[in-house]
Amino acid sequence: MSKGFRQSQAFLHTWSGLLLGWILFLVFVAGTIAFWREGLNRWTRPEIARVEQPMRVLAGSQAFLAKKAPDAKSWIIPVATERSPGAQLFWVPQPKPGEERGRGRRGGRGRGDTQVLIGADGQVVQARETRGGEFFYRFHFDLHYMPVIWARWLVGFATMMMLVAIMSGIVTYKKIFRDFFTLRRAKGQRSWLDGHNATAVLALPFHLMITYTGLVTLMAMLMPWAVVANYTDQNIVFAKLFPTAAVVERTGRPAPLIDLRRIAADAERRLGAPASFIEVSDPGDAAARVSVSQSANSMLSSRTPRLTYDGVSGRLVWRSPPPGAAAETAGAMIGLHAGRFAGDGGRWLYFLCGIAGTVMVASGLVLWTVKRRERLPDPTRPHFGFRLVERLNVAVIGGFPLGIACFFWANRLLPVMLRGRADWEMHALFIAWALAAVAAFVVRPARVWPALFAATGVLLVALPVYDLVATDRGLFASLAIGDLMIAGIDATMAVFGFAFLWLARRVARHRPAAKRVRKAPAVITARVLEPAE
Amino acid sequence: MSILSLLLATAAFVLLGLATDAHHRRRFGQCPPPSRRRMLRTGGWLALVASVAPAMLARGWIFGPILWVGVIMAGAGIAFLALNFLPARGAAGDRSCM
Numbered sequence: 001m002s003k004g005f006r007q008s009q010a011f012l013h014t015w016s017g018l019l020l021g022w023i024l025f026l027v028f029v030a031g032t033i034a035f036w037r038e039g040l041n042r043w044t045r046p047e048i049a050r051v052e053q054p055m056r057v058l059a060g061s062q063a064f065l066a067k068k069a070p071d072a073k074s075w076i077i078p079v080a081t082e083r084s085p086g087a088q089l090f091w092v093p094q095p096k097p098g099e100e101r102g103r104g105r106r107g108g109r110g111r112g113d114t115q116v117l118i119g120a121d122g123q124v125v126q127a128r129e130t131r132g133g134e135f136f137y138r139f140h141f142d143l144h145y146m147p148v149i150w151a152r153w154l155v156g157f158a159t160m161m162m163l164v165a166i167m168s169g170i171v172t173y174k175k176i177f178r179d180f181f182t183l184r185r186a187k188g189q190r191s192w193l194d195g196h197n198a199t200a201v202l203a204l205p206f207h208l209m210i211t212y213t214g215l216v217t218l219m220a221m222l223m224p225w226a227v228v229a230n231y232t233d234q235n236i237v238f239a240k241l242f243p244t245a246a247v248v249e250r251t252g253r254p255a256p257l258i259d260l261r262r263i264a265a266d267a268e269r270r271l272g273a274p275a276s277f278i279e280v281s282d283p284g285d286a287a288a289r290v291s292v293s294q295s296a297n298s299m300l301s302s303r304t305p306r307l308t309y310d311g312v313s314g315r316l317v318w319r320s321p322p323p324g325a326a327a328e329t330a331g332a333m334i335g336l337h338a339g340r341f342a343g344d345g346g347r348w349l350y351f352l353c354g355i356a357g358t359v360m361v362a363s364g365l366v367l368w369t370v371k372r373r374e375r376l377p378d379p380t381r382p383h384f385g386f387r388l389v390e391r392l393n394v395a396v397i398g399g400f401p402l403g404i405a406c407f408f409w410a411n412r413l414l415p416v417m418l419r420g421r422a423d424w425e426m427h428a429l430f431i432a433w434a435l436a437a438v439a440a441f442v443v444r445p446a447r448v449w450p451a452l453f454a455a456t457g458v459l460l461v462a463l464p465v466y467d468l469v470a471t472d473r474g475l476f477a478s479l480a481i482g483d484l485m486i487a488g489i490d491a492t493m494a495v496f497g498f499a500f501l502w503l504a505r506r507v508a509r510h511r512p513a514a515k516r517v518r519k520a521p522a523v524i525t526a527r528v529l530e531p532a533e
Numbered sequence: 534m535s536i537l538s539l540l541l542a543t544a545a546f547v548l549l550g551l552a553t554d555a556h557h558r559r560r561f562g563q564c565p566p567p568s569r570r571r572m573l574r575t576g577g578w579l580a581l582v583a584s585v586a587p588a589m590l591a592r593g594w595i596f597g598p599i600l601w602v603g604v605i606m607a608g609a610g611i612a613f614l615a616l617n618f619l620p621a622r623g624a625a626g627d628r629s630c631m
Contacts, residue, residue: 181550183617202610205602300595341596345535349603352610 006172013168014368018389020158021365022396027155028361029400030140031210032354033133035339035347038083039485040133044411045085046473048127049120050483054080055261057087058278060122062260065091065283069114075280079264079295080118083485085132086125090115129421130411141218144426149221156218162211165364169200176201189374192367199360206353207360213337216330241327245308245318248287255286258314263290266314267307273298280311288312296340303331344484362397369393394445398452399436401500405459406432408493412466453504460497464490534591535600541584542608548577550616559621581605 033040042048051057057080065075072091080087091114119125131138143151170176180201183194200207220227231237260278267275276295282288288311294304301323308318323331335341339350369390376382382390410428414421440448467490468474478487550556552573557565565573588601 178553181546181553181613181616182555183613185617198613202613203606205606209602300599336599346600346603349607353606356610 009168009172013165013172016161016168017165017361017364018368020154020161021361022392023154023158024162025358025361025365025396026143026400027140027158028354028358029404030136032351032358033404034137034140035350035354036489037133037137039489040136042083042085042132043486043489044130044132044408045127046467046471048085048117048125050481051080051082051084051086051120053120054082055264056122057118057120058261058264059259061087061089061118062257063122064116064118064124065089065280066257068116069093070284072283073281075278075283077260077278077280079275079278080120081274081295081297085117085127086120087118088115089118128411128414128416130425131422132411135407135426144430152218152221156215156222159211159214159218160222163215166200166204166207166211170204173197189367189370192363192370196360196363196367199356199363203353203356203360206350207357209336210353210357213333216333217337219330242303243320244306245289245291248282248289250282251286253286254284255288255312257283257288257311258290258309260290263292263309263314266316267292267309270307270316270319271305276304283311286312289317296335296338298341300335300341301328301331302334302338302340303327365389365393365397390445391441394440394448394452395437398449398456399433399440402436402452402456402459403429403433405456405463408463409459412463412470450504450508453500453507457497457500457502457504460493460500463497464494534587535604538584538587538591538601538604539608541580541587542605543611544608545577545580545584546605546609546612547615548573548580550612552577556616559616584608 042050058077061077065072065077069075069091071094073094075089075091077089078084078087093114117125117127119127141152141155142148143155176197179194180197183198184190215222227237257280260280264275264278271292271294274295274297275292276297277291277293279291279293280288281291290309290311291306292309293306296302296304303323305322306320307316309315310317322328339346342350369386372386373379373382376386407425407429410425414424414428418424436448436452439451443451464475468476473483473486475487475490478484478490551560552565552570554564557563557570584604585601588604589597591597592600
């Protein structure tokens with residue numbers, strides 16, 4: 001291979017990785033946490049009991065809706081599982097004459113008064129208002145405080161850069177495959193490079209998969225031309241991709257709705273898999289229809305089949321046709337990205353790979369400064385670009401985890417009755433992060449790094465302790481009732497807390513070796529070690 | 534079956550790792566003779582290929598390959614950590630093996 005080509009690839013790798021690296025870091029961190037979305041949805045609401053009989057929740061949901069919104073246009077009821085906090089159901093009221101409402105399910109936010117959480121005992125639960133794990137899931141591609149469409153473009157663009165960085169990285173540094181068993185510790189730049197390589201190569205299949213399938217999830221937005229060229233009406237595309245049963249007109253004749261538990265049981269028998277969503281249109285009318293979607297936990301593709309029943313007689317009237325090859329492929333890729341099919345073991349693997357990806361991005365960003373520091377004309381007064389990257393690294397890599405720790409604390413400490421409580425939890429994250437960023441730009445990095453890591457560590461370690469003392473969902477209580485999910489989240493937070501503390505100590509104790517490198521390879525080894533613990 | 538697959542994949546990467554100069558010296562105190570290196574490499578690759586079968590048996594043709602890819606990543610990770618962080622008998626010393 002000609003030298004010029006290799007060099008150009010190395011250049012590409014450096015700059016495609018750097019420019020949007022900080023956004024990639026955020027996306028990786030939030031996405032990695034979002035693999036435990038369901039678990040966090042429960043962890044952030046410690047007052048809710050675990051669901052043991054999903055059918056009881058369903059019966060309770062139907063009873064509640066029959067009383068509360070008997071003449072709604074539709075009800076949407078998620079089928080509770082042992083992993084979910086209950087059934088977060090909502091309903092769409094009848095449109096007022098002259099007011100046309102679009103697709104109800106995609107109505108976005110602002111449906112606060114038409115949704116309710118039904119708990120394990122089939123009753124409405126008064127839980128603290130929180131976005132829980134959903135926050136990380138949405139932040140992972142919608143970011144926050146900005147229009148969703150901008151955020152998706154930004155994330156989509158960062159993802160493309162990631163793909164470029166991965167490809168050019170493989171091409172440039174073919175040696176990584178031969179060298180990847182090697183980790184030279186306490187050797188400055190070499191150690192950073194080894195750590196960067198190890199996290200990149202060890203989880204390379206995951207990195208490629210997650211980046212590519214991540215682009216697939218955004219493909220309709222990033223590359224709309226195929227759709228635009230073939231269809232004039234967006235709605236037709238939508239109808240083709242997500243087919244539904246023919247809509248029936250409301251008759252106006254009242255008729256009792258069948259017990260949804262019977263339909264759910266029948267659907268699960270026919271699908272051979274658990275159901276995830278039940279949608280009832282025109283409940284209480286003779287033309288009521290009940291649609292059941294199969295759970296995405298049971299299959300690879302995220303485009304799950306649906307069955308539609310007559311809501312009065314309980315007769316099956318429609319089943320979704322098998323999707324086309326392209327739709328099936330896209331569905332499978334999105335399924336692969338989100339890993340919803342994965343059991344607990346698979347979830348852990350996704351999580352660990354996500355950590356590897358996070359460390360890869362973080363170490364790559366730090367490596368940029370480590371590499372250039374040696375070549376600075378005057379190391380005590382680096383040029384502006386260098387200082388900017390250095391400070392941004394501290395602000396993002398050090399600050400964002402601190403913000404997340406504050407999010408969890410806000411979830412525990414904010415008064416339950418606070419107005420806009422869920423929003424304040426998120427504000428807490430960004431306020432803490434903003435303070436960290438200010439500190440990063442004001443104080444010397446050698447001080448801020450350990451301070452931020454230490455603060456994050458202390459906050460994370462203290463969380464399970466708080467749970468133990470102040471809630472009845474402490475680690476031991478959860479273990480006693482076999483609630484491994486909640487216990488696991490508490491334990492994982494403690495492990496991460498200790499890892500951050502250790503990291504802070506290593507960074508703080510480090511003395512630059514003869515003014516060559518500032519930091520020991522501690523960061524890399526520490527984070528690589530985490531998965532093993 | 535998935536455990537078996539994981540064990541095979543881990544063994545595969547440990548063998549492949551031991552076939553490198555640096556790790557062989559660290560573990561056995563000397564550079565690997567060519568015949569031994571070949572043996573380690575062959576063993577590693579065979580174990581890696583063998584780990585496909587239990588993964589397929591465990592999860593079928595759709596999830597089996599996904600499981601297998603996951604398993605080789607986990608195996609490589611475990612091997613990497615074990616080779617680099619388990620205390621070794623031989624000293625690392627200089628790394629040239631000629």
